[in-house]
Amino acid sequence: MEGKPVGKLELPPYFESPVRLDLIRRAVVAIQSGAFQPQGRDPMAGKRTTAESIGVGHAMSRVPRVKGDRYPRGNLAGFAPGTVKGRLTWPPVTSRTLRKKINRKEIKQAMFSALAATSSYELVRLRGHRLPSECELPLIVSDEVEQVTKSSDAIKILKGLKIWDDIERASKTRYRGGRGSTRGRPMKHPVSALMIVEKKQGAQRAFRNITGVTVVNVASLNVNDLAPGTHPGRLTIWSQSAIKSLDSRLGGPLK
Secondary structure (H helix, E strand, O other): OOOOOOOOOOOOHHHHOOOOHHHHHHHHHHHHHHHOOOOOOOOOOOOOOOOEOOOOOOOOOOOOEOOOOOOOOOOOEOOOOOOOOOOOOOOOOOOOOOOOOOOHHHHHHHHHHHHHHHOOHHHHHHOOOOOOOOOOOOEEEOHHHHHOOOHHHHHHHHHHOOOHHHHHHHHHOOEEOOOOOOOOOOEEOOOOOEEEEOOOOOHHHHHOOOOOOEEEEHHHOOHHHHOHHHOOOOOEEEEHHHHHOHHHHHOOOOO
16 A cells, blocks of 8 residues: 555456447446436416417418517517417437446447456556556556555555555546536536545545545446546556455356
């Protein structure tokens, strides 16, 4: 955990798989689509009005006009799309299929591709992470990292691994949401390191206050964690037990 070599470990063959960007993109979109919520509109929205077209022959457009003397000019339009408080042309319906589907073999191959991308120095740098030139990927630390419970110790570990520059990059860079951004969340931080452990024995508490760092269990690891935003090559830190548990998580290579 201090950045010094303590032993050797043979990597699983998943890290030598070819990087398929198309499969990674499909898998991430399929995973993210599971969080979509169906939306619908009232069938009578925009239709509760007395507006009715007067037909042709009056030297005016055939847009439905509101009846009554409430308005100084009795030509106020309504009901039709494009009018004030009118209906939508194609309103969203709850029967629309929002979730994307992907074959099991394809999402498994996408997992292999995302794992291989985390071990490529060029792809990790291309994604925007700041790494020293002598850094060897993937980063594997001893199992003591799973029992760290203090943020001060977690910061020492990240500095010992010489990736603290990437943490500062994520904490200082902010993207302000534009039109259509989530209300109450005007700032967005880039992601930084991903910590993969076998069991969350306290590491989640230690790293949760560090901007951009995420701790996940190897049993729940997916393509969205390794390639957030469909962009492969996330800076990943593995515990020794997590690497050894990859076979049970992935079920072996494709047949």
